[in-house]
Amino acid sequence: MKRYEAIEIIVQFLNKNELIISSNGMISRELFTIEDSPQNFYMLGSMGLASSIGLGLALSLPNRPIIVIEGDGNALMNMGSMATIGHFASKNLTHIVLDNEVHDSTGGQPTISGTVKLEEVAYAAGYRMVKKVTSEEVLRESIRKSSLQGPTFILVKIEKGNIEGIVRVSHSPEMIKNRFQKSAISEH
Amino acid sequence: MTTAQFCSILKKQGFNFSTGVPCSILKNIINYLSVDPDIPYIPATREDEALGIATGAYLAGRKPIVLMQNSGLGSAINPLVSLDIIYKIPILLLISWRGYLGKDAPEHLVMGKATIKFLEDISIPVQVISKDNPQVAILASVESMEEMQIPAAIILKRGIIQ
Numbered sequence: 098m099k100r101y102e103a104i105e106i107i108v109q110f111l112n113k114n115e116l117i118i119s120s121n122g123m124i125s126r127e128l129f130t131i132e133d134s135p136q137n138f139y140m141l142g143s144m145g146l147a148s149s150i151g152l153g154l155a156l157s158l159p160n161r162p163i164i165v166i167e168g169d170g171n172a173l174m175n176m177g178s179m180a181t182i183g184h185f186a187s188k189n190l191t192h193i194v195l196d197n198e199v200h201d202s203t204g205g206q207p208t209i210s211g212t213v214k215l216e217e218v219a220y221a222a223g224y225r226m227v228k229k230v231t232s233e234e235v236l237r238e239s240i241r242k243s244s245l246q247g248p249t250f251i252l253v254k255i256e257k258g259n260i261e262g263i264v265r266v267s268h269s270p271e272m273i274k275n276r277f278q279k280s281a282i283s284e285h
Numbered sequence: 286m287t288t289a290q291f292c293s294i295l296k297k298q299g300f301n302f303s304t305g306v307p308c309s310i311l312k313n314i315i316n317y318l319s320v321d322p323d324i325p326y327i328p329a330t331r332e333d334e335a336l337g338i339a340t341g342a343y344l345a346g347r348k349p350i351v352l353m354q355n356s357g358l359g360s361a362i363n364p365l366v367s368l369d370i371i372y373k374i375p376i377l378l379l380i381s382w383r384g385y386l387g388k389d390a391p392e393h394l395v396m397g398k399a400t401i402k403f404l405e406d407i408s409i410p411v412q413v414i415s416k417d418n419p420q421v422a423i424l425a426s427v428e429s430m431e432e433m434q435i436p437a438a439i440i441l442k443r444g445i446i447q
Contacts, residue, residue, distance in 0.1 A: 118341075138344065140368070141367065141371070142363065142366075142367025142368060142371070143333075143336075143337070143363055143364045143367045143368035144363075145333070146333060146334070146336070146337035146340075146364055146368065147337075148337075149329075149333075149334045149335075149336075149337025149338050149340075149341065150337045150338070150340050150341040150344070151341060152327075152337075152338050152341060153302075153304075153327075153337065153338040153339060153340060153341020153342040153343075153344070153345065153347075153349075154341040154342070154344055154345045155341070156325075156327065156338075156341075156342065157302065157341070157342045157345030157346065157347050158345045175331075175333075175334060175337075177329075177330030177331055177334055178330070178334050178337070180330060181327070181328075181329060181330060181334065181338070185327070270371045270372040270373070271371075271372060271373045273372065274344070274372040274373060274374065277344060278343075278344050278346070281344050281345050281346065282345070282346045
């Protein structure tokens, strides 16, 4: 499956009250293209920090499902964050890594996720639910079943390559923040 | 000023979440926050991670503090400039000043000399705390955070907070 298709499935099978943190680069741009929502926090810079922002949210809003979507390059850049998430064991955090073994947003330079087993890192760090997914069917099932028994880690193996027609996030960073914070603070 | 008095001013200003990476100068403050349920302290593995966690807490409606040694500013540059400043996320930075006046271990001298200028270069308001002004420095930082909606830094030398 392509990254775009994986993000489509994730968005489609959520319950719609989740808050989503999407990493910088193509993941935020594809999420924005598929379905823009105030509940999406599109990262533009600060590569590697999606899961840390997710943890800060999850600790502060323990009853709200928090979804982090990032790439393998992001996850490798901040593995310390996986350790902190495992330690604090936020039940409401689902950490999804779309793994194509390359930095696709910058031209496809290889990462090292082909040999480093991120799902085993997550397990060792203390994530309560860990899944490695290679098919669309299993991804659908994993998202449908992701519950408040986490932290949950879902490694999704995807194809390399970008698709045509993906726009840039057109909102200003301040607007992304303001509307996201409003949705986060409002009762659900 | 004692650690308890200092933390009490922070609490009165509404700060209710903290994270960071330790420094011996910040030892008493971090130890205090670690057992204070009003400002939970989340130990981070790196300073950039701490800014990420604090940003998430802010988005959830908290008022966060990030504590770090000035050596950690190196790790904190990217999230400060490409996350907190551009998204307008006010976080109080409590930064210890190793290498002050060039009197310290060699690894602290370069950043010790550059700390204030570096923060000013990325337009983060800086308050250096002295023995007689901790409350004034905190209030000035809170005011600039409210006005500019970006982080503000309080710089702490050794021996100021007991």
